[in-house]
Amino acid sequence: MQTALHVYNSKNRQVEKFEPLNAPFVGMYVCGPTVYSEVHIGNVRTFTSFDLIYRYLLHLGYKVRYVRNITDVGHLLDDTSEDKISKKARLENIEPMEVVQRYTVDFHQTMGRFNALPPSIEPTATGHLIEQIELVQTIIDRGLAYESNGSVYFDVAAYSKQENYGELSGRNVDELMSNTRDLDGQSDKRNPADFALWKKAEPQHIMKWNSPWGLGFPGWHLECSVMSTKYLGEQFDIHGGGMDLKFPHHECEIAQNKAGYQKDPVKYWLHTNMLTFNGRKMAKSEGTGITPRELMDGDHPLLTQAYSPMTIRFFMLQAHYRSTLDFSNEALQAAEKGLKRLMTAYNTIEELPASANSTVSVEELKEKLYAAMNDDFNSPIAIAHLFEAVKWINLVKDGKERLTSDDIAALNTLMAHMIFDVLGLKDEASDDSSEKIDGLMQFVLRLRQEAKANKDYAMSDEIRNQLKALGFEIKDGKEGTTYTIL
Amino acid sequence: MQTALHVYNSKNRQVEKFEPLNAPFVGMYVCGPTVYSEVHIGNVRTFTSFDLIYRYLLHLGYKVRYVRNITDVGHLLDDTSEDKISKKARLENIEPMEVVQRYTVDFHQTMGRFNALPPSIEPTATGHLIEQIELVQTIIDRGLAYESNGSVYFDVAAYSKQENYGELSGRNVDELMSNTRDLDGQSDKRNPADFALWKKAEPQHIMKWNSPWGLGFPGWHLECSVMSTKYLGEQFDIHGGGMDLKFPHHECEIAQNKAGYQKDPVKYWLHTNMLTFNGRKMAKSEGTGITPRELMDGDHPLLTQAYSPMTIRFFMLQAHYRSTLDFSNEALQAAEKGLKRLMTAYNTIEELPASANSTVSVEELKEKLYAAMNDDFNSPIAIAHLFEAVKWINLVKDGKERLTSDDIAALNTLMAHMIFDVLGLKDEASDDSSEKIDGLMQFVLRLRQEAKANKDYAMSDEIRNQLKALGFEIKDGKEGTTYTIL
Numbered sequence: 022m023q024t025a026l027h028v029y030n031s032k033n034r035q036v037e038k039f040e041p042l043n044a045p046f047v048g049m050y051v052c053g054p055t056v057y058s059e060v061h062i063g064n065v066r067t068f069t070s071f072d073l074i075y076r077y078l079l080h081l082g083y084k085v086r087y088v089r090n091i092t093d094v095g096h097l098l099d100d101t102s103e104d105k106i107s108k109k110a111r112l113e114n115i116e117p118m119e120v121v122q123r124y125t126v127d128f129h130q131t132m133g134r135f136n137a138l139p140p141s142i143e144p145t146a147t148g149h150l151i152e153q154i155e156l157v158q159t160i161i162d163r164g165l166a167y168e169s170n171g172s173v174y175f176d177v178a179a180y181s182k183q184e185n186y187g188e189l190s191g192r193n194v195d196e197l198m199s200n201t202r203d204l205d206g207q208s209d210k211r212n213p214a215d216f217a218l219w220k221k222a223e224p225q226h227i228m229k230w231n232s233p234w235g236l237g238f239p240g241w242h243l244e245c246s247v248m249s250t251k252y253l254g255e256q257f258d259i260h261g262g263g264m265d266l267k268f269p270h271h272e273c274e275i276a277q278n279k280a281g282y283q284k285d286p287v288k289y290w291l292h293t294n295m296l297t298f299n300g301r302k303m304a305k306s307e308g309t310g311i312t313p314r315e316l317m318d319g320d321h322p323l324l325t326q327a328y329s330p331m332t333i334r335f336f337m338l339q340a341h342y343r344s345t346l347d348f349s350n351e352a353l354q355a356a357e358k359g360l361k362r363l364m365t366a367y368n369t370i371e372e373l374p375a376s377a378n379s380t381v382s383v384e385e386l387k388e389k390l391y392a393a394m395n396d397d398f399n400s401p402i403a404i405a406h407l408f409e410a411v412k413w414i415n416l417v418k419d420g421k422e423r424l425t426s427d428d429i430a431a432l433n434t435l436m437a438h439m440i441f442d443v444l445g446l447k448d449e450a451s452d453d454s455s456e457k458i459d460g461l462m463q464f465v466l467r468l469r470q471e472a473k474a475n476k477d478y479a480m481s482d483e484i485r486n487q488l489k490a491l492g493f494e495i496k497d498g499k500e501g502t503t504y505t506i507l
Numbered sequence: 508m509q510t511a512l513h514v515y516n517s518k519n520r521q522v523e524k525f526e527p528l529n530a531p532f533v534g535m536y537v538c539g540p541t542v543y544s545e546v547h548i549g550n551v552r553t554f555t556s557f558d559l560i561y562r563y564l565l566h567l568g569y570k571v572r573y574v575r576n577i578t579d580v581g582h583l584l585d586d587t588s589e590d591k592i593s594k595k596a597r598l599e600n601i602e603p604m605e606v607v608q609r610y611t612v613d614f615h616q617t618m619g620r621f622n623a624l625p626p627s628i629e630p631t632a633t634g635h636l637i638e639q640i641e642l643v644q645t646i647i648d649r650g651l652a653y654e655s656n657g658s659v660y661f662d663v664a665a666y667s668k669q670e671n672y673g674e675l676s677g678r679n680v681d682e683l684m685s686n687t688r689d690l691d692g693q694s695d696k697r698n699p700a701d702f703a704l705w706k707k708a709e710p711q712h713i714m715k716w717n718s719p720w721g722l723g724f725p726g727w728h729l730e731c732s733v734m735s736t737k738y739l740g741e742q743f744d745i746h747g748g749g750m751d752l753k754f755p756h757h758e759c760e761i762a763q764n765k766a767g768y769q770k771d772p773v774k775y776w777l778h779t780n781m782l783t784f785n786g787r788k789m790a791k792s793e794g795t796g797i798t799p800r801e802l803m804d805g806d807h808p809l810l811t812q813a814y815s816p817m818t819i820r821f822f823m824l825q826a827h828y829r830s831t832l833d834f835s836n837e838a839l840q841a842a843e844k845g846l847k848r849l850m851t852a853y854n855t856i857e858e859l860p861a862s863a864n865s866t867v868s869v870e871e872l873k874e875k876l877y878a879a880m881n882d883d884f885n886s887p888i889a890i891a892h893l894f895e896a897v898k899w900i901n902l903v904k905d906g907k908e909r910l911t912s913d914d915i916a917a918l919n920t921l922m923a924h925m926i927f928d929v930l931g932l933k934d935e936a937s938d939d940s941s942e943k944i945d946g947l948m949q950f951v952l953r954l955r956q957e958a959k960a961n962k963d964y965a966m967s968d969e970i971r972n973q974l975k976a977l978g979f980e981i982k983d984g985k986e987g988t989t990y991t992i993l
Contacts, residue, residue: 086602116572116738118628126625129615139612142604148634151716230637252602454940457992460977461947468954479916486923490853491946492933506943 026081026395028259029343031267031290032189036397041258042288047083048257049075050249050287052266053143055092056124057105059312060131062348063303067263067293069334069445070342072137074261074291074398077443088252089140091128093121093147094228096241104238107227117228131313134330136445142252146244147228153239153247154232156281157218165280169209171221171235175276177214184279186214189290190268216273218243242273246281249274255284264292291342298323298348311348318459318503325350327459331449332357338400338444359408364448366411367440369418370433376423381413383428387435400444407439458506462493466502469495512567512881514745515829517753517776518675522883527744528774533564533571534743536735536773538752539629541578542610543591545798546617548834549789553749553779555820556828558623558931560747560777560884566928574738575626577614579607579633580714582727590724593713603714617799620816622931628738632730633714639725639733640718642767643704651766655695657707657721661762663700670765672700675776676754702759704729728759732767735760741770750778777828784809784834797834811836817935818843824886824930845894850934852897853926855904856919857953862909867899869914873921886930893925944992948979952988955981 026039041047051071054060068089078085094117096105103111110117129139146153157173160166166175177186178198186194197214217240222229229236249257255278262271271290278286296303303310311321319327328336336356340346386406393402410432416422424432440446449455465484472480488495488504495504512525527533537557540546554575564571580603582591589597596603615625632639643659646652652661663672664684672680683700703726708715715722735743741764748757757776764772782789789796797807805813814822822842826832872892879888896918902908910918926932936942951970958966974981974990981990 086605116628118630118738119572122625122628126615129612139608142602142608144604145631145634148631150637155717231641252604454944457977457979458940458943458947461944461951464973464977465947465951482920483916486920486927487857487950489923489927490934491943491950493943 024392024395027397028289028291029397030288031264031292032287037289039289041083042256045082045084047078047085047259048253049078049085049087049259049261050245050253050257051087051089051140051260052245052262052270053089053091054124054128055096055105056121056128057096057109058124059314060124060128061303061310062313062316063263063296063310065131065135065313065333066296066337066342066346067261068132068137069135069337070293070398071261071291072135072445073338073342073400073443074259075138075140076445077394077398080438080442086142086253087140088142088144088249090244090248091121091125091143091145092241092244093118093125093145094238104226104228110227134317135313135334136330136447138445144248144252146239146248149244149247149251150230150239152251153243154219156243156247156277157239158233160218160277160280163280166218167211168234169211171237172209172217173219173234174210174215175218175273175280176211177216177276178212180276180280184276186276187272189275190272192268192272216240216242216269218277242270242277245270245274246277246286249286250278250282255282256286256288258287259289259291260287261291261293264294267292293342294345296346296348300347303348314503319463320501320503323350326354327456328353328357329449329455331447332360335360335363335404335444335446339404341397341399341401343397360446363407363411363440364446366414367436368448369414370429370436373414373417373424373429374420375426375429377425378423379425379428380423381417383424383431383435386410386432390435390439394443403439404444407436410436462488462504466495466504470502510878510881513883514775514777515883516774517750517778518773523775525775527569528742531568531570533569533745534739535561535564535571535573535745535747536731536739536743537573537575537626537746538731538748538756539575539577540610540614541582541591542607542614543582543595544610545800546610546614547789547796548799548802549749549782549796551617551621551799551819552782552823552828552832553747554618554623555621555823556779556884557747557777558621559824559828559886559929560745561624561626562931563880563884563929566924572628572739573626574628574630574735576730576734577607577611577629577631578727578730579604579611579631580724590712590714596713620803621799621820622816622933624931630734630738632725632734635730635733635737636716636725638737639729640705642729642733642763643725644719646704646763646766649766652704653697654720655697657723658695658703659705659720660696660701661704661759661766662697663702663762664698666762666766670762672762673758675761676758678754678758702726702728702755704763728756728763731756731760732763732772735772736764736768741768742772742774744773745775745777746773747777747779750780753778779828780831782832782834786833789834809836812840814839814843815935817933818846821846821849821890821930821932825890827883827885827887829883846932847936849893849897849926850932850936852900853922854934855900856915856922859900859903859910859915860906861912861915863911864909865911865914866909867903869910869917869921872896872918876921876925880929889925890930893922896922948974948990952981952990956988 027036028039030037054064075085075087094104094106106117106120109120157166160175161168161173165180166173177194180186181194198212219232219234219237219239222236222238229238275286278284298311311323315321316324316328316333317330332353336353337346339356389406390403393399393406413422417424465488469481469484485495493504493506495502513522514525516523540550561571561573580590580592592603592606595606643652646661647654647659651666652659663680666672667680684698705718705720705723705725708722708724715724761772764770784797797809801807802810802814802819803816818839822839823832825842875892876889879885879892899908903910951974955967955970971981979990979992981988
């Protein structure tokens with residue numbers, strides 16, 4: 022018998038039974054990437070976690086509308102700094118939307134390699150400016166925001182008289198209002214805890230639009246309130262994101278929604294935990310960290326080899342989404358071996374000899390697997406149970422345990438459901454080939470590098486052309502040469 | 508000596524020398540898909556043609572900003588019908604943006620399989636509503652549009668007093684104004700030739716936004732004026748699209764730009780021709796036609812087999828983009844064979860025996876290839892010249908013609924440039940990992956052979972050791988070097 026799905030709700034800090042507002046429909050909103058650089062592996066973990074959640078909800082039969090946004094304008098580090106995309110565009114001397122396009126394409130390719138399903142809707146901040154301006158106006162009209170020198174700020178003090186600002190993150194609003202440093206340029210604010218709904222664009226700012234408050238651009242928190250409401254309604258089931266977004270981003274989202282639509286928007290808040298590498302923090306904003314491409318190419322001083330997308334996905338799913346996940350070569354290599362063992366065993370099931378009776382219980386395994394997944398999507402426990410099954414499969418193969426043909430069929434279906442549908446893994450049958458290809462490629466690229474160093478351009482061109490004919494596109498960059506398989 | 512690039516300019520109905528407004532920069536705008544169904548093969552042909560043009564311009568060294576839009580709202584069959592995306596959403600009982608997402612993902616996957624490069628910017632109509640509303644207001648302010656019952660129409664009669672409406676398509680404005688049937692519901696218009704800049708949304712319409720004229724949505728032609736201007740400036744070099752877009756779409760675009768920005772926006776208008784199958788018209792709007800997926804799967808009553816993406820691409824490039832292209836099983840099968848012959852010959856070049864002199868001229872071939880491409884991107888002629896080269900390659904191989912080693916190298920580079928960079932083809936035979944490994948190994952072993960011939964034993968040893976580390980054991984024998992995978 023299956024237990025019912027329970028999820029840990031960050032809002033109430035407890036595990037709760039999952040009861041959608043309008044079953045069998047489930048609305049899920051996840052904060053997507055800001056497309057100004059290659060996606061960070063920490064973000065990939067977050068999106069992989071929600072891919073697991075999306076897949077499991079679909080597997081249970083829910084009709085899920087999964088909305089994950091693309092932030093293509095307005096992501097400021099704080100209210101005084103430059104827009105991340107504008108900054109990148111300025112540094113590279115290109116149009117911001119070229120930055121957006123380059124990294125949106127890259128993001129989709131990367132998530133595709135990790136076998137993540139595309140969300141149902143992928144709205145952009147620039148695609149919802151009118152709606153954002155309307156929400157700002159509504160919040161002003163309700164007396165909870167004010168215009169100041171061409172910008173509009175959310176009035177945390179006024180809001181706090183009616184609502185609990187800090188309810189999600191557990192921050193104390195009085196401390197927030199008194200403790201925040203008085204940053205230069207924030208003098209437009211009445212209170213340091215106030216946050217921007219709309220920012221006045223300075224003359225050099227590239228991305229800007231006309232609004233009732235003059236030329237400007239939306240604050241980063243605003244888009245998520247607007248787009249989740251537009252596509253999922255004023256109240257919906259699941260809102261997800263990395264736990265670093267709890268404050269201020271999600272706290273501000275709740276405040277904006279309550280101020281604008283007068284509804285508590287989200288029933289279940291789900292937050293994923295952070296990544297470390299060899300126990301040390303990885304953070305894009307600090308310029309450290311390994312990109313997914315580097316992990317897949319083995320191209321980073323900390324890496325002793327390349328890891329396939331499915332190895333990385335499997336490795337991630339071997340930790341619960343609410344636990345920190347520590348990357349290391351040893352752990353990734355163990356995941357690589359484990360995944361191979363799992364796939365080999367799965368591929369063996371159909372060839373198992375059938376017996377008149379079973380000495381192991383597929384039904385019990387099934388209960389354990391669903392119990393694990395129903396316990397807040399506990400994929401590591403589910404995977405541990407899958408490895409129990411791997412043991413049996415090998416024992417049945419050796420004649421030391423027995424399964425009936427019905428149980429073999431049931432085991433086959435169960436394993437396929439869990440491995441492919443829910444965990445979203447693929448059999449990288451040619452993973453050995455892909456390592457060989459990568460090894461050869463790294464070597465050939467090194468030879469080309471040497472040829473270039475020796476000014477033997479005929480040779481370096483020949484290598485490029487030969488590789489192109491073989492279906493490899495190579496790209497020279499600051500960090501060296503990378504390749505993609507066409 | 509190369510001739511300069513010339514293009515056929517639909518605007519002047521003649522071939523003109525290509526001189527960008529601000530070389531080496533080139534701005535190119537191409538009308539992209541309306542994402543309410545799988546992309547039609549006719550659209551794939553258009554986008555493949557502009558991919559060829561984009562690639563050739565890049566190959567010539569131009570810095571191209573290539574903008575191709577996604578129409579995600581506002582595409583009406585005529586001014587009275589329903590929005591295509593809203594209609595699909597209503598029929599399928601889903602949110603319009605789910606339709607948009609589904610077919611945007613599908614479109615990108617399809618174009619990826621055809622090896623089309625992503626454009627530099629891929630803007631959406633919903634991402635530019637503020638800009639569209641602003642342009643409508645500007646045109647009203649200039650007295651060339653009028654509001655009528657919540658919609659805004661372009662005033663063709665007023666515009667025609669200053670400008671030549673019909674200049675691109677060759678239509679006669681007086682005929683347009685008198686001949687058009689007086690359709691039901693168009694009574695808001697002063698004149699049947701007027702077209703919608705902004706449409707009032709009926710209550711059941713899903714996609715709508717607030718505007719100075721009430722709730723509504725932009726007319727289909729408007730987005731292209733706005734987005735081309737935003738990303739390429741008020742005047743830019745190339746505007747492309749299928750020739751079915753000449754009227755009314757592109758004619759209206761020109762009128763909007765001249766009315767709003769007072770500039771003739773486009774220097775070169777390029778239009779691609781239509782597709783037929785077995786001589787009969789294929790058209791998405793008529794519910795007939797074969798999808799790219801059906802062609803690639805062979806899953807259509809008219810198809811006798813599946814065709815690979817590169818076969819289809821090669822087939823398309825064997826017709827000039829301004830000619831109609833007739834699909835048939837026979838023609839596709841011929842393209843399949845031709846492509847294989849071309850790739851086989853290309854892969855043979857490196858193994859050709861070098862002679863002291865050449866009996867065929869690589870330089871002349873190069874001139875012919877560039878002359879063809881410079882003649883309005885004449886890929887079929889270029890491909891015909893490539894097949895001349897195939898003939899030679901086979902004759903040189905058989906000892907019936909001769910090439911020096913320099914000419915062999917030059918031929919290799921030239922063919923690689925044309926086949927891979929310009930025509931954008933891939934060798935699908937090397938899609939398979941084992942073939943990729945073999946291709947790389949043959950190449951590395953050849954480098955080792957060359958190192959030995961040059962008495963660079965340090966290099967040849969290094970190659971051997973590196974290959975061993977990667978799991979390849981190599982063995983030198985009388986017939987050359989062979990390898991085994993350990």
